[in-house]
Structures are given as C-alpha cells and as structure tokens.
Amino acid sequence: MTSTALKGPPSPVLEVRNIVKTFGGVTALNDVSLDLLPGEVLCLAGENGCGKSTLIKIISGAEKPDSGEIIVDGNTYSSMDPTNAIKSGIQVIYQDFSLFPNLTVAENIVLTSAVADRRRLYSGRAARPAAQAIVDELGLHLDLDADVERLSVADKQLTAICRALVSDARVLIMDEPTTALTHTEVDRLFVIVERLRSRGVGLIFVSHKLDEVLKISQRVAILRSGKNVVTSPAAMLDPRAIALHMTGQELDETRHVSDLDARSEVVLELEGLGLRGAYEDVSFTLRRGEILGVTGLLGSGRTEIAEALFGVVPHDSGVVKVNGTPVRLHSINDAIEAGIGYVPEDRLTQGLFMDKSIADNIIAGSPNEHTTRFGTLDLRAVRETIQGLFARLRVKAPNVQAPVRSLSGGNAQRVVLAKWLARRPRILMLNGPTVGVDIGSKAEILGILRAEAAAGMGIIVISDDAPELVACCHRVLVVRHGRVVEILEGDDVAVDTIREKVAA
C-alpha cells in the first residue's frame, strides 16, 4: 500500500456549521457553513453588507452567533471567544484594523501574541526585534517607534498585517487587507501568503478586487444576503461569473464618457503648483462637466496634490484659480469656500460620527446649503437630500436612522460619499472612491459621478484602479516623483497605457 492511498482528503483546519446571526431585525448570516483546508486560500466574496466581516468576527470570537458551531482542531465551540481563537492559532486582520492608536507600531505588532502566551511581564526592548523581523521580512519601511494614530492608512494596514503574521498562525483571516496598499506591497503580501500556504496554513481572504481574488485563491465562497450561494474552485470562475453570483447581474466595466463641449468653461486651473520635497510644477485644468483621473504609485505625490487643493498640505509656489480667479488655499475652510470638496482616502476613520445616524452624517457637512430665505434650516430640503442620496447610493441599512457603526465597511463609505455630494461642491475630488466597494456598486458609484459631472460638477478621481479610470474619466494625469509626467486623452485612456505609464 502506498502512503498516498492511506491519506484521504486532508481534514479541515476550520469548520463553520450552520451559523445564523441577526442584529435586531437584520439577518446578517443565514445558515452559513464553510470549511477551510490546510494549505489553501479560500476567498469570501460578496456585495457590501452580505455578511463577510460578520462571519469573520464570529470565527474570531469578536461576535457571538445566534446559533451554529465552529470546529477547530476537533474542538466544537458553540461560540468562540477571542482568547480561544488566538490560542487555536486563528489570526485576523480586521477590516477596521483594530489597532491601538495610542501604542507604538512595535507594541501593536507584538502585544496580541504576548497576551495569547499569557505572559505576565512585558519588555518594550525585547518586543522590538520580533517586530523588526516581521517588518523586514515584508520589506517595509515602518517606523516602529511611531504611535499608530500618526500613521497613514496604508501604514496602519501594514501594521495590522504584521501583527497577524508575527505569531505562528494556523488559520489566517484577512478582511480586505489590501485596500490601501500599492501593487508592490500587495505582491510582497502574496509571496508571504504562498509561503504560509506551503507550510499548511489555511487562509481566508476577503477582497473586492476580483483580479486579486482569482490570483491568490484556490476556492471561492460567495455570499449573497447572508447566504452562502456557491463555493467553487477558483479555476472554474472568472470575474464575470463571480459578479453574476454576487449580484445576480452582469458586470459593466466599459468606458462611458460624455462628449465634453469644447466651450465649457474651465472651473479649476493650476499653474506651477509646488511644495519643495513633495510635488513640483503641477499644472493642469479641469473643465465644467469633466471627470479627470489622477493616478500614480502610492507616494508619487498624487494624494499630496489633492490635499494641497483642499488646503491640508501647503504649497510654496504656484497659483490655483477657481473659475478664473486666483484663490487662497491655506486651510480646509478656504477650500470649501472656493467650492472644492474632497473625499479622503481614510474614509473609515475620517469624518464619520460613528454613533450618529446615517441621516445626521449625510447632512453634517452641509447645513448652509440647506437653509431657507430666513437663514433657518430648511427641513424639507434636508429630508429630500437625505432620502435622495440614501436611495441613490443604495446604502444597505433598515432606514436612515440607523447608526453608522452598524453599517458594513463598504456601506459606511457610501455615507461619506453622500455627505460630500450633499454639499454640492463645484469641484469634487475623490481619493479612491470605490476602494472597498463591491463591483456591482462600483459601477453604480461611477454612474453617479458621471451624472454629477453631466449636471455641471468638475470631478477629480484619484485612483490606482486603471479599469475604473478608463470607465469614467475624460482625461488621466499620471504623477511620478511629484510631477505630472503624462496627460492621457482620448484613445490613450486605456488600461494598458495607464499601467505602463504608471510603472515606467
């Protein structure tokens, strides 16, 4: 008898049986079962709010299921608790990172495993080498002594990844771990994923970037409205099929841009804008009704240029003209007064009042846009704006009174977008408007941007996502080392051209 004949299929490292979870009246998970084999990457896909993060929180013990069980190592748990989960080798990178803002990067990386080891003493000095090792392994430049609250989103995400990798996990769960990362960082993460896989670790991976999903995973489980509708080998799926299972609709990523009237006025003009050491000699124009893409690698200066226009990052040379008149942009207030809006990168933590309702959050930024002749709040207009945006952005929530905290990650982002649209700025800049948004809704959001542009707004979309830029932008600027190196127009706005210019 050969040894292979003796081995049946490998037994799962993790099994989830008949999980049901409701929040008040909302059923987040409805009888979900899964198993995870050692050495495989299982991808969880599904629309925003379909229950992916909830399932993960139940596996890690952060939430208690209503019914169902979790089986790890032959132990059956009717509900997990975080300590048991970590002890059984389950590590999670949460969608909201779950880091300690007041502690340093090094301490964040090592603290969880120290807790799990039931250690009594802690030594900051001894923590450093362990943290340094994992940071080096990933080839990162993280300042280990910086407090996490001072980091950029990308660095926070990298810290969360390091923390999950530092202990020897047997099950590694990653809830949208790549939303803020550059291609190089994603590639390095994937190298590590492969290495863990060969060591027999089971991985669960959640992402709305379907090319990533298909590249890294062996099996894909698709959830729709809290139900597991398909589990299938990745080789048998393509983005189209996944989208169809997720949404029940065909996916549309073709280019739709309106014909710009050559005479339509220039709403924004930059002349030689610069800040020494950050970006230089940035000049471009944006016309009424135009959607302008800005792309480049992370750190190329694309975000700084946008933040300069929003008065967050200073500039030391150049002029910005809005509707032909030079404006002063020394503060966010200056920018807002000039009619410029900015939906930032870090939407989950910036600008949302988590415990307030969706309605309050949508209207929070624009009381002045909703006043009557007498300067009082125009309640009817307020209600119309809220209901209109809530419906148009298809926020998944029972009603507009639900607190933002109870929303899924992607739905919370829609509320931020709604908040800015409610303000009706003349110029709206969006940094990664569809990061973390499911593919169905992505098309919808792009549709909304097209409609806003058609109604006269000038829009700047800052994004990594070449297909998205192609789908909606009239022109695309490529930024490299703080300079605009290319302005693509017409037929040059194509996925391959953009990727090539960015990487050059």
Added chain:
Amino acid sequence: MSGASLAIPDRLRLLRGANNEGVLAVVLLALIVAMSIANPAFFTLPTAFSILRSSIVPLIFALGVLMVIISGGIDVSFAAIAVFAAYTTVRALQSGTPDLGLIGAFALALLIGASLGVINGFLIAKFRLPTLIVTLGTQGIFKGALLTYVGSRYIADLPASMAQVSTTNLFEVSTPTGSAYLHILVVPAVLLAIGLAWVLRSTMFGRSIYAIGGDVEAARRAGIRVMRTQVAVYVIAGTMAAAGGMIYVIMGRSASPQILVGSELDIIAAVVLGGASIFGGRGSVLGTTLGVILVQVIYNSLILAGVPSAWQRTAVGVLLIIGVGIQAVASRRSSRASVIDETYQKQEVPA
C-alpha cells in the same frame, strides 16, 4: 528628509517625553526660579520639604486616578473611599478591638478600600456604564453609608501605633533658617510611584490598561480580558485611595468623615496637567508626579504671595482647563503635522 536632519527633532521628541513631561519639568523649574527671585524665603530646604510633605497624599491619590484615566475612565469617588476606609479603621481600632498595630490598621483600611473598589469596578465593567456617573453615584453612597452606619464624630485621639508615626521623620537637616524635617511617609509614596511606574511599563497588566484606554473593542479582540482588567484597576485605585486616606489621617492626627471633601479637583487637575489624556490611553507616573508637585508649588506660592484661599481653588480650576486645553491644541496640531510629515516621508521611499 535625511537621517542626519531627523536626529535633532527626534532628540527633541525624546526630551519632551511621550506626554510632554519635559515641558512640565521646564514649567515647574521656571516657576521655582521665579518664586525664588520674588521671595527668597521660598528657596529654602524647609520649604522644599514642606512641599514634599504636602505632596504625599495627593500623589498617592493621583497615582490611583492616573491608572483609571489611562484605562479610559475617570474616578471621582477616591476621596470618599479614602475617608470611608480611614475613618472606619480608626473607629474599629478605638471601639475595643485590641490595637492591631500599624500594619494591622493599614491592612484593614486597604481591605475596605479594595472592597469599595470592587463595587466601582463591577458596575463599570459588567454593565458598561459611564465611569463618571458610576463614581459620582458611589461617592454619594459611600459618604452616606459612612455617616449613617459608622459615625460622624470627630476623633482627635488616634490609636497609639498610628499617632507615633505622625511625628516620625526620615531625617532632619539643620539649616541657617531653621531645621528642616522630611516626613517618614514620603517613603511609601515614593515606593508606590516607583511600583506603579514599573507595573504600567513592564507588566502585561499595565500594557493592557493602556490598550483598553486606546480602544476597548480592539482590546477585547486581542484577547485581553477587559472586564477583569477593569475591575482590577478600580480595586487597585480603591486600595490606593485607602492608603492615601490613612496617611492623611495619620499626618493630621485626627479623623473625621468631613475630611478631604472637595480634594477631587486638585488631584484630577494634577493628573491631567501631568499629561494623562482624559480620553484614555495616555499618561505616565513621571508626568503625574510632576503635575502633583506643580500644583503644590502653586498653592505654596499663592500662600506666600498672600492670595486668599478662595482664589487658590480658582487657580487650580484654571490650571485644569489650561491642561486640557493644551492637550486639545496639541492633538489638533499633531494630526495636522502628521499629514505634512508624511508628505516628506513618502518621498524617502521610492515606490
């Protein structure tokens, strides 16, 4: 930014300390220098020792409050716990029980303090109630219970073992302006400070307190036993309050349920001035110690300057607001600064 040019801001950052301890030390020094110039009577060993002496009890209270504030809460019941524990102990020793000795008396008081701390901790951790409301409530309950069940009499004659300590000095230095005495009870205060600093920095319990103050949900997900840690924090805070109460009674050589009323403000002001964040997650023993001494120096200066005592309380109120104000401004600054820092840092790393 190159590595070399980073060194200076980095060194400055180190000097300033994680919670602006450096700034506080400079302010304290400046105040002492100014007072010494204005009034030579200030800059003497007796004054220094008397400030240290008057800092003993506030420091012990402040250490307990510091721990609670780092964990993301606030405790306004410590003075009530202190009085409850100390007065009950003195009453118990008086009413017939054989003199337990100093150790026995302290053990009893600490036990009472710990039990009252359990009540706070349980209510806060189990029902996730706001800490200010809970401790405001228990403060009233402890005071009421003390008056109703234990007594309200002023006690002027402490048990012998306690009375004896009140006149013991660590050492005595004769100076031209008269003899200066350093009270023996600075020793436990200093030991407590060193002990708590060690616990906060080098034990998992201490780090868990910071973690909980930083983000409770993240702490729970990291497997930290939040409830247990929170209860422990309030138990320790209660115990420390009891110790502070006993020392207060010993040093004042009398006990009454009316003592320490209204001292909460001074203590919380000192802790916040010492760099602890009212939002939780930040604070250090060094900063708190400097904050306590600063408040005492200010009191002393105001007395020397002949400011009426009513105004002294106003001064502390102003200080508290300044302390909180500095925190708010600093955090706004740093969030702005970090955006700009990143602008430069990102250039370092070609993508």
